[in-house]
Amino acid sequence: MEKTMQKNETTEKMESAPAVAPYMDIYESPEEIVMVADLPGVRPDDLELRFENNEISIKGVPAPVETTWKPRFREIGSFRYERAFKLPSGLDISKIKADFDAGVLTVVMPKSESEKPHTIKIHRR
Amino acid sequence: MFGYSYALHDPFFNQLRRRMMDLFDESAPTHLSTWPPANLYDNGEALVLQMEVPGLTEEDLNISIVQDVLTLSGERKNRLPEGVHLHRRERPVSRFSRSFTLPYRVNTEKVEADLANGLLTVMLPKHPEEQPRKIQIGAGKK
Known part of the structure:
Protein backbone atom coordinates (compact mmCIF):
# COMPACT_ATOMS: atom_id res chain seq x y z
CA MET A 1 0.00 0.00 0.00
CA GLU A 2 2.77 2.42 0.96
CA LYS A 3 4.88 1.26 -1.93
CA THR A 4 3.12 3.39 -4.53
CA MET A 5 5.63 6.18 -4.09
CA GLN A 6 9.10 5.47 -5.35
CA LYS A 7 11.39 5.89 -2.41
CA ASN A 8 14.96 7.00 -2.41
CA GLU A 9 17.26 7.58 0.51
CA THR A 10 16.34 11.20 1.05
CA THR A 11 12.59 10.69 1.00
CA GLU A 12 12.92 7.81 3.44
CA LYS A 13 14.89 10.03 5.78
CA MET A 14 12.34 12.81 5.40
CA GLU A 15 9.47 10.47 6.16
CA SER A 16 10.62 10.43 9.76
CA ALA A 17 10.16 14.23 9.84
CA PRO A 18 7.03 15.53 11.57
CA ALA A 19 3.91 15.90 9.44
CA VAL A 20 2.14 19.22 9.00
CA ALA A 21 -1.14 19.92 7.23
CA PRO A 22 -0.80 21.98 4.04
CA TYR A 23 -2.90 25.13 3.75
CA MET A 24 -5.94 24.40 1.61
CA ASP A 25 -8.88 26.03 -0.09
CA ILE A 26 -11.93 23.85 -0.72
CA TYR A 27 -14.93 25.05 -2.68
CA GLU A 28 -17.95 23.58 -4.34
CA SER A 29 -20.04 24.42 -7.37
CA PRO A 30 -23.17 22.60 -8.59
CA GLU A 31 -20.93 20.51 -10.88
CA GLU A 32 -17.85 19.76 -8.79
CA ILE A 33 -15.81 20.02 -5.60
CA VAL A 34 -12.36 21.61 -5.93
CA MET A 35 -9.47 21.23 -3.47
CA VAL A 36 -6.37 23.41 -3.70
CA ALA A 37 -3.32 22.71 -1.53
CA ASP A 38 -0.07 24.67 -1.07
CA LEU A 39 2.87 22.25 -1.18
CA PRO A 40 5.90 24.48 -1.77
CA GLY A 41 9.22 22.75 -2.32
CA VAL A 42 7.64 19.40 -3.21
CA ARG A 43 8.75 17.94 -6.53
CA PRO A 44 6.02 16.24 -8.57
CA ASP A 45 7.69 12.84 -7.98
CA ASP A 46 7.52 13.32 -4.22
CA LEU A 47 3.78 13.92 -4.12
CA GLU A 48 1.28 11.17 -3.47
CA LEU A 49 -2.46 11.52 -3.96
CA ARG A 50 -4.73 8.63 -3.01
CA PHE A 51 -8.40 7.85 -3.04
CA GLU A 52 -9.48 5.04 -0.80
CA ASN A 53 -12.67 4.20 1.11
CA ASN A 54 -14.23 7.56 0.26
CA GLU A 55 -11.18 9.36 1.56
CA ILE A 56 -8.71 11.54 -0.26
CA SER A 57 -5.21 11.76 1.16
CA ILE A 58 -2.35 14.03 0.16
CA LYS A 59 1.26 13.34 1.09
CA GLY A 60 4.21 15.40 -0.04
CA VAL A 61 7.85 15.51 0.93
CA PRO A 62 9.73 18.77 0.28
CA ALA A 63 13.07 18.36 -1.47
CA PRO A 64 15.97 18.46 0.99
CA VAL A 65 18.45 21.34 0.84
CA GLU A 66 22.14 20.92 0.07
CA THR A 67 23.91 19.51 3.10
CA THR A 68 26.81 21.95 2.64
CA TRP A 69 24.53 24.94 3.25
CA LYS A 70 24.86 26.25 6.78
CA PRO A 71 21.59 27.68 8.12
CA ARG A 72 21.72 31.32 9.26
CA PHE A 73 18.07 31.36 10.21
CA ARG A 74 15.19 29.00 9.61
CA GLU A 75 11.46 29.55 9.50
CA ILE A 76 10.74 26.65 7.17
CA GLY A 77 11.34 23.54 9.22
CA SER A 78 12.04 19.98 8.16
CA PHE A 79 8.68 18.35 7.80
CA ARG A 80 6.45 16.50 5.39
CA TYR A 81 2.95 17.46 4.34
CA GLU A 82 0.06 15.19 5.14
CA ARG A 83 -3.69 15.72 5.07
CA ALA A 84 -6.77 13.60 4.47
CA PHE A 85 -10.46 14.31 4.04
CA LYS A 86 -13.56 12.14 4.01
CA LEU A 87 -15.35 12.71 0.74
CA PRO A 88 -19.10 13.08 0.46
CA SER A 89 -20.95 10.50 -1.59
CA GLY A 90 -22.07 11.35 -5.09
CA LEU A 91 -18.68 12.09 -6.61
CA ASP A 92 -17.57 10.49 -9.84
CA ILE A 93 -14.21 9.12 -8.66
CA SER A 94 -13.28 7.94 -12.16
CA LYS A 95 -13.40 11.51 -13.48
CA ILE A 96 -11.22 13.16 -10.81
CA LYS A 97 -8.52 15.35 -12.29
CA ALA A 98 -5.40 16.53 -10.48
CA ASP A 99 -2.84 19.09 -11.51
CA PHE A 100 0.37 20.09 -9.70
CA ASP A 101 2.00 23.31 -10.76
CA ALA A 102 4.34 25.77 -8.98
CA GLY A 103 3.90 23.89 -5.71
CA VAL A 104 0.10 24.07 -5.84
CA LEU A 105 -2.02 20.93 -6.11
CA THR A 106 -5.50 21.32 -7.59
CA VAL A 107 -7.92 18.40 -7.45
CA VAL A 108 -11.20 18.70 -9.34
CA MET A 109 -13.80 16.14 -8.33
CA PRO A 110 -16.90 16.12 -10.56
CA LYS A 111 -20.22 15.15 -9.06
CA SER A 112 -22.05 12.14 -10.45
CA GLU A 113 -24.70 12.90 -13.03
CA SER A 114 -27.47 12.03 -10.56
CA GLU A 115 -26.12 14.59 -8.05
CA LYS A 116 -25.97 17.48 -10.47
CA PRO A 117 -28.90 19.86 -10.47
CA HIS A 118 -31.25 19.32 -13.36
CA THR A 119 -33.60 21.82 -14.78
CA ILE A 120 -36.81 20.30 -15.98
CA LYS A 121 -38.41 21.80 -18.98
CA ILE A 122 -42.03 22.58 -18.58
CA HIS A 123 -43.91 22.32 -21.79
CA ARG A 124 -46.62 24.76 -22.48
CA ARG A 125 -49.78 23.48 -23.95
CA MET B 1 21.16 46.09 15.19
CA PHE B 2 22.56 43.17 17.14
CA GLY B 3 19.34 42.50 18.97
CA TYR B 4 17.43 42.38 15.72
CA SER B 5 19.75 39.96 14.00
CA TYR B 6 19.76 37.76 17.08
CA ALA B 7 16.01 37.44 16.81
CA LEU B 8 16.31 36.51 13.14
CA HIS B 9 18.81 33.81 13.94
CA ASP B 10 16.75 32.15 16.62
CA PRO B 11 14.27 29.71 15.08
CA PHE B 12 12.39 29.30 18.36
CA PHE B 13 11.90 33.03 18.70
CA ASN B 14 10.68 33.20 15.13
CA GLN B 15 8.19 30.36 15.57
CA LEU B 16 6.94 31.95 18.76
CA ARG B 17 6.59 35.34 17.14
CA ARG B 18 4.62 33.85 14.25
CA ARG B 19 2.30 32.00 16.62
CA MET B 20 1.73 35.19 18.60
CA MET B 21 0.95 37.10 15.43
CA ASP B 22 -1.54 34.42 14.44
CA LEU B 23 -3.21 34.59 17.85
CA PHE B 24 -3.62 38.34 17.94
CA ASP B 25 -4.39 38.86 14.33
CA GLU B 26 -7.87 37.73 13.46
CA SER B 27 -7.54 39.04 9.93
CA ALA B 28 -4.47 36.91 9.26
CA PRO B 29 -4.87 36.67 5.47
CA THR B 30 -4.49 40.43 4.98
CA HIS B 31 -1.64 40.91 7.42
CA LEU B 32 1.38 39.19 6.06
CA SER B 33 4.58 40.81 7.24
CA THR B 34 5.85 37.28 7.94
CA TRP B 35 4.84 35.87 4.57
CA PRO B 36 6.46 34.28 2.70
CA PRO B 37 8.34 32.14 5.23
CA ALA B 38 12.06 32.01 4.56
CA ASN B 39 15.29 30.20 5.35
CA LEU B 40 18.71 31.78 4.98
CA TYR B 41 21.80 29.66 4.38
CA ASP B 42 25.49 30.33 3.88
CA ASN B 43 27.29 28.05 1.44
CA GLY B 44 30.70 29.67 1.85
CA GLU B 45 30.74 31.74 -1.32
CA ALA B 46 27.17 32.98 -1.21
CA LEU B 47 24.16 33.55 0.97
CA VAL B 48 21.17 31.50 -0.13
CA LEU B 49 17.71 32.82 0.68
CA GLN B 50 14.81 30.43 0.14
CA MET B 51 11.19 31.51 0.33
CA HIS B 87 -15.76 25.15 2.56
CA ARG B 88 -12.25 26.20 3.53
CA ARG B 89 -10.08 29.22 2.82
CA GLU B 90 -6.68 28.80 4.43
CA ARG B 91 -4.23 29.73 1.69
CA PRO B 92 -2.89 33.22 2.37
CA VAL B 93 -3.96 35.88 -0.10
CA SER B 94 -2.53 39.35 -0.03
CA ARG B 95 -0.08 41.88 -1.17
CA PHE B 96 3.11 41.26 0.71
CA SER B 97 6.45 42.87 1.32
CA ARG B 98 9.17 41.35 3.38
CA SER B 99 12.64 42.69 4.07
CA PHE B 100 15.71 40.86 5.27
CA THR B 101 18.89 42.42 6.62
CA LEU B 102 21.69 40.38 5.11
CA PRO B 103 24.55 39.48 7.44
CA TYR B 104 27.18 40.22 4.75
CA ARG B 105 27.63 42.64 1.90
CA VAL B 106 26.74 40.91 -1.34
CA ASN B 107 27.78 41.40 -4.93
CA THR B 108 24.50 42.82 -6.21
CA GLU B 109 25.62 42.46 -9.85
CA LYS B 110 25.81 38.69 -9.52
CA VAL B 111 22.61 37.89 -7.65
CA GLU B 112 20.53 35.14 -9.26
CA ALA B 113 17.01 34.03 -8.46
CA ASP B 114 15.34 30.78 -9.41
CA LEU B 115 11.71 29.76 -9.00
CA ALA B 116 10.83 26.05 -8.93
CA ASN B 117 7.97 24.07 -7.34
CA GLY B 118 6.74 27.12 -5.46
CA LEU B 119 10.12 27.73 -3.87
CA LEU B 120 12.12 30.87 -4.66
CA THR B 121 15.88 30.51 -4.24
CA VAL B 122 18.00 33.67 -4.32
CA MET B 123 21.77 33.18 -4.57
CA LEU B 124 23.64 36.18 -3.20
CA PRO B 125 27.39 35.93 -3.81
CA LYS B 126 29.38 37.61 -1.09
CA HIS B 127 31.03 40.93 -1.89
CA PRO B 128 34.72 40.41 -2.76
CA GLU B 129 35.66 42.28 0.42
CA GLU B 130 33.75 39.70 2.48
CA GLN B 131 35.66 36.78 1.00
CA PRO B 132 38.51 35.40 3.07
CA ARG B 133 41.75 37.01 1.92
CA LYS B 134 45.26 35.82 2.35
CA ILE B 135 47.48 38.51 3.78
CA GLN B 136 51.05 38.50 2.67
CA ILE B 137 53.42 38.86 5.56
CA GLY B 138 56.33 40.98 4.55
CA ALA B 139 59.81 40.05 5.65
CA GLY B 140 60.90 42.40 8.39
CA LYS B 141 63.69 44.88 7.69
CA LYS B 142 66.94 44.09 9.26
Whole structure:
Protein backbone atom coordinates (compact mmCIF):
# COMPACT_ATOMS: atom_id res chain seq x y z
CA MET A 1 0.00 0.00 0.00
CA GLU A 2 2.77 2.42 0.96
CA LYS A 3 4.88 1.26 -1.93
CA THR A 4 3.12 3.39 -4.53
CA MET A 5 5.63 6.18 -4.09
CA GLN A 6 9.10 5.47 -5.35
CA LYS A 7 11.39 5.89 -2.41
CA ASN A 8 14.96 7.00 -2.41
CA GLU A 9 17.26 7.58 0.51
CA THR A 10 16.34 11.20 1.05
CA THR A 11 12.59 10.69 1.00
CA GLU A 12 12.92 7.81 3.44
CA LYS A 13 14.89 10.03 5.78
CA MET A 14 12.34 12.81 5.40
CA GLU A 15 9.47 10.47 6.16
CA SER A 16 10.62 10.43 9.76
CA ALA A 17 10.16 14.23 9.84
CA PRO A 18 7.03 15.53 11.57
CA ALA A 19 3.91 15.90 9.44
CA VAL A 20 2.14 19.22 9.00
CA ALA A 21 -1.14 19.92 7.23
CA PRO A 22 -0.80 21.98 4.04
CA TYR A 23 -2.90 25.13 3.75
CA MET A 24 -5.94 24.40 1.61
CA ASP A 25 -8.88 26.03 -0.09
CA ILE A 26 -11.93 23.85 -0.72
CA TYR A 27 -14.93 25.05 -2.68
CA GLU A 28 -17.95 23.58 -4.34
CA SER A 29 -20.04 24.42 -7.37
CA PRO A 30 -23.17 22.60 -8.59
CA GLU A 31 -20.93 20.51 -10.88
CA GLU A 32 -17.85 19.76 -8.79
CA ILE A 33 -15.81 20.02 -5.60
CA VAL A 34 -12.36 21.61 -5.93
CA MET A 35 -9.47 21.23 -3.47
CA VAL A 36 -6.37 23.41 -3.70
CA ALA A 37 -3.32 22.71 -1.53
CA ASP A 38 -0.07 24.67 -1.07
CA LEU A 39 2.87 22.25 -1.18
CA PRO A 40 5.90 24.48 -1.77
CA GLY A 41 9.22 22.75 -2.32
CA VAL A 42 7.64 19.40 -3.21
CA ARG A 43 8.75 17.94 -6.53
CA PRO A 44 6.02 16.24 -8.57
CA ASP A 45 7.69 12.84 -7.98
CA ASP A 46 7.52 13.32 -4.22
CA LEU A 47 3.78 13.92 -4.12
CA GLU A 48 1.28 11.17 -3.47
CA LEU A 49 -2.46 11.52 -3.96
CA ARG A 50 -4.73 8.63 -3.01
CA PHE A 51 -8.40 7.85 -3.04
CA GLU A 52 -9.48 5.04 -0.80
CA ASN A 53 -12.67 4.20 1.11
CA ASN A 54 -14.23 7.56 0.26
CA GLU A 55 -11.18 9.36 1.56
CA ILE A 56 -8.71 11.54 -0.26
CA SER A 57 -5.21 11.76 1.16
CA ILE A 58 -2.35 14.03 0.16
CA LYS A 59 1.26 13.34 1.09
CA GLY A 60 4.21 15.40 -0.04
CA VAL A 61 7.85 15.51 0.93
CA PRO A 62 9.73 18.77 0.28
CA ALA A 63 13.07 18.36 -1.47
CA PRO A 64 15.97 18.46 0.99
CA VAL A 65 18.45 21.34 0.84
CA GLU A 66 22.14 20.92 0.07
CA THR A 67 23.91 19.51 3.10
CA THR A 68 26.81 21.95 2.64
CA TRP A 69 24.53 24.94 3.25
CA LYS A 70 24.86 26.25 6.78
CA PRO A 71 21.59 27.68 8.12
CA ARG A 72 21.72 31.32 9.26
CA PHE A 73 18.07 31.36 10.21
CA ARG A 74 15.19 29.00 9.61
CA GLU A 75 11.46 29.55 9.50
CA ILE A 76 10.74 26.65 7.17
CA GLY A 77 11.34 23.54 9.22
CA SER A 78 12.04 19.98 8.16
CA PHE A 79 8.68 18.35 7.80
CA ARG A 80 6.45 16.50 5.39
CA TYR A 81 2.95 17.46 4.34
CA GLU A 82 0.06 15.19 5.14
CA ARG A 83 -3.69 15.72 5.07
CA ALA A 84 -6.77 13.60 4.47
CA PHE A 85 -10.46 14.31 4.04
CA LYS A 86 -13.56 12.14 4.01
CA LEU A 87 -15.35 12.71 0.74
CA PRO A 88 -19.10 13.08 0.46
CA SER A 89 -20.95 10.50 -1.59
CA GLY A 90 -22.07 11.35 -5.09
CA LEU A 91 -18.68 12.09 -6.61
CA ASP A 92 -17.57 10.49 -9.84
CA ILE A 93 -14.21 9.12 -8.66
CA SER A 94 -13.28 7.94 -12.16
CA LYS A 95 -13.40 11.51 -13.48
CA ILE A 96 -11.22 13.16 -10.81
CA LYS A 97 -8.52 15.35 -12.29
CA ALA A 98 -5.40 16.53 -10.48
CA ASP A 99 -2.84 19.09 -11.51
CA PHE A 100 0.37 20.09 -9.70
CA ASP A 101 2.00 23.31 -10.76
CA ALA A 102 4.34 25.77 -8.98
CA GLY A 103 3.90 23.89 -5.71
CA VAL A 104 0.10 24.07 -5.84
CA LEU A 105 -2.02 20.93 -6.11
CA THR A 106 -5.50 21.32 -7.59
CA VAL A 107 -7.92 18.40 -7.45
CA VAL A 108 -11.20 18.70 -9.34
CA MET A 109 -13.80 16.14 -8.33
CA PRO A 110 -16.90 16.12 -10.56
CA LYS A 111 -20.22 15.15 -9.06
CA SER A 112 -22.05 12.14 -10.45
CA GLU A 113 -24.70 12.90 -13.03
CA SER A 114 -27.47 12.03 -10.56
CA GLU A 115 -26.12 14.59 -8.05
CA LYS A 116 -25.97 17.48 -10.47
CA PRO A 117 -28.90 19.86 -10.47
CA HIS A 118 -31.25 19.32 -13.36
CA THR A 119 -33.60 21.82 -14.78
CA ILE A 120 -36.81 20.30 -15.98
CA LYS A 121 -38.41 21.80 -18.98
CA ILE A 122 -42.03 22.58 -18.58
CA HIS A 123 -43.91 22.32 -21.79
CA ARG A 124 -46.62 24.76 -22.48
CA ARG A 125 -49.78 23.48 -23.95
CA MET B 1 21.16 46.09 15.19
CA PHE B 2 22.56 43.17 17.14
CA GLY B 3 19.34 42.50 18.97
CA TYR B 4 17.43 42.38 15.72
CA SER B 5 19.75 39.96 14.00
CA TYR B 6 19.76 37.76 17.08
CA ALA B 7 16.01 37.44 16.81
CA LEU B 8 16.31 36.51 13.14
CA HIS B 9 18.81 33.81 13.94
CA ASP B 10 16.75 32.15 16.62
CA PRO B 11 14.27 29.71 15.08
CA PHE B 12 12.39 29.30 18.36
CA PHE B 13 11.90 33.03 18.70
CA ASN B 14 10.68 33.20 15.13
CA GLN B 15 8.19 30.36 15.57
CA LEU B 16 6.94 31.95 18.76
CA ARG B 17 6.59 35.34 17.14
CA ARG B 18 4.62 33.85 14.25
CA ARG B 19 2.30 32.00 16.62
CA MET B 20 1.73 35.19 18.60
CA MET B 21 0.95 37.10 15.43
CA ASP B 22 -1.54 34.42 14.44
CA LEU B 23 -3.21 34.59 17.85
CA PHE B 24 -3.62 38.34 17.94
CA ASP B 25 -4.39 38.86 14.33
CA GLU B 26 -7.87 37.73 13.46
CA SER B 27 -7.54 39.04 9.93
CA ALA B 28 -4.47 36.91 9.26
CA PRO B 29 -4.87 36.67 5.47
CA THR B 30 -4.49 40.43 4.98
CA HIS B 31 -1.64 40.91 7.42
CA LEU B 32 1.38 39.19 6.06
CA SER B 33 4.58 40.81 7.24
CA THR B 34 5.85 37.28 7.94
CA TRP B 35 4.84 35.87 4.57
CA PRO B 36 6.46 34.28 2.70
CA PRO B 37 8.34 32.14 5.23
CA ALA B 38 12.06 32.01 4.56
CA ASN B 39 15.29 30.20 5.35
CA LEU B 40 18.71 31.78 4.98
CA TYR B 41 21.80 29.66 4.38
CA ASP B 42 25.49 30.33 3.88
CA ASN B 43 27.29 28.05 1.44
CA GLY B 44 30.70 29.67 1.85
CA GLU B 45 30.74 31.74 -1.32
CA ALA B 46 27.17 32.98 -1.21
CA LEU B 47 24.16 33.55 0.97
CA VAL B 48 21.17 31.50 -0.13
CA LEU B 49 17.71 32.82 0.68
CA GLN B 50 14.81 30.43 0.14
CA MET B 51 11.19 31.51 0.33
CA GLU B 52 7.95 29.57 -0.04
CA VAL B 53 5.80 31.24 -2.68
CA PRO B 54 3.46 28.50 -3.97
CA GLY B 55 1.42 29.40 -7.02
CA LEU B 56 3.35 32.58 -7.80
CA THR B 57 5.10 33.24 -11.10
CA GLU B 58 8.12 35.39 -11.95
CA GLU B 59 5.74 38.23 -12.88
CA ASP B 60 4.14 38.21 -9.41
CA LEU B 61 7.44 38.79 -7.60
CA ASN B 62 9.79 41.73 -7.17
CA ILE B 63 13.17 41.42 -5.54
CA SER B 64 15.24 44.49 -4.71
CA ILE B 65 18.46 44.94 -2.81
CA VAL B 66 19.45 48.28 -1.32
CA GLN B 67 22.78 48.05 0.49
CA ASP B 68 22.37 45.12 2.87
CA VAL B 69 18.57 44.94 2.81
CA LEU B 70 16.79 42.56 0.47
CA THR B 71 13.07 43.12 -0.08
CA LEU B 72 10.69 40.67 -1.68
CA SER B 73 7.31 42.07 -2.58
CA GLY B 74 4.39 41.07 -4.72
CA GLU B 75 0.82 40.05 -4.71
CA ARG B 76 -0.75 36.68 -4.34
CA LYS B 77 -3.97 36.76 -6.27
CA ASN B 78 -6.11 33.81 -5.51
CA ARG B 79 -9.52 34.49 -6.88
CA LEU B 80 -12.19 31.88 -6.63
CA PRO B 81 -14.67 31.29 -9.43
CA GLU B 82 -17.89 33.20 -8.91
CA GLY B 83 -20.83 31.64 -7.20
CA VAL B 84 -19.01 28.75 -5.52
CA HIS B 85 -19.76 27.60 -2.01
CA LEU B 86 -16.63 27.95 0.12
CA HIS B 87 -15.76 25.15 2.56
CA ARG B 88 -12.25 26.20 3.53
CA ARG B 89 -10.08 29.22 2.82
CA GLU B 90 -6.68 28.80 4.43
CA ARG B 91 -4.23 29.73 1.69
CA PRO B 92 -2.89 33.22 2.37
CA VAL B 93 -3.96 35.88 -0.10
CA SER B 94 -2.53 39.35 -0.03
CA ARG B 95 -0.08 41.88 -1.17
CA PHE B 96 3.11 41.26 0.71
CA SER B 97 6.45 42.87 1.32
CA ARG B 98 9.17 41.35 3.38
CA SER B 99 12.64 42.69 4.07
CA PHE B 100 15.71 40.86 5.27
CA THR B 101 18.89 42.42 6.62
CA LEU B 102 21.69 40.38 5.11
CA PRO B 103 24.55 39.48 7.44
CA TYR B 104 27.18 40.22 4.75
CA ARG B 105 27.63 42.64 1.90
CA VAL B 106 26.74 40.91 -1.34
CA ASN B 107 27.78 41.40 -4.93
CA THR B 108 24.50 42.82 -6.21
CA GLU B 109 25.62 42.46 -9.85
CA LYS B 110 25.81 38.69 -9.52
CA VAL B 111 22.61 37.89 -7.65
CA GLU B 112 20.53 35.14 -9.26
CA ALA B 113 17.01 34.03 -8.46
CA ASP B 114 15.34 30.78 -9.41
CA LEU B 115 11.71 29.76 -9.00
CA ALA B 116 10.83 26.05 -8.93
CA ASN B 117 7.97 24.07 -7.34
CA GLY B 118 6.74 27.12 -5.46
CA LEU B 119 10.12 27.73 -3.87
CA LEU B 120 12.12 30.87 -4.66
CA THR B 121 15.88 30.51 -4.24
CA VAL B 122 18.00 33.67 -4.32
CA MET B 123 21.77 33.18 -4.57
CA LEU B 124 23.64 36.18 -3.20
CA PRO B 125 27.39 35.93 -3.81
CA LYS B 126 29.38 37.61 -1.09
CA HIS B 127 31.03 40.93 -1.89
CA PRO B 128 34.72 40.41 -2.76
CA GLU B 129 35.66 42.28 0.42
CA GLU B 130 33.75 39.70 2.48
CA GLN B 131 35.66 36.78 1.00
CA PRO B 132 38.51 35.40 3.07
CA ARG B 133 41.75 37.01 1.92
CA LYS B 134 45.26 35.82 2.35
CA ILE B 135 47.48 38.51 3.78
CA GLN B 136 51.05 38.50 2.67
CA ILE B 137 53.42 38.86 5.56
CA GLY B 138 56.33 40.98 4.55
CA ALA B 139 59.81 40.05 5.65
CA GLY B 140 60.90 42.40 8.39
CA LYS B 141 63.69 44.88 7.69
CA LYS B 142 66.94 44.09 9.26
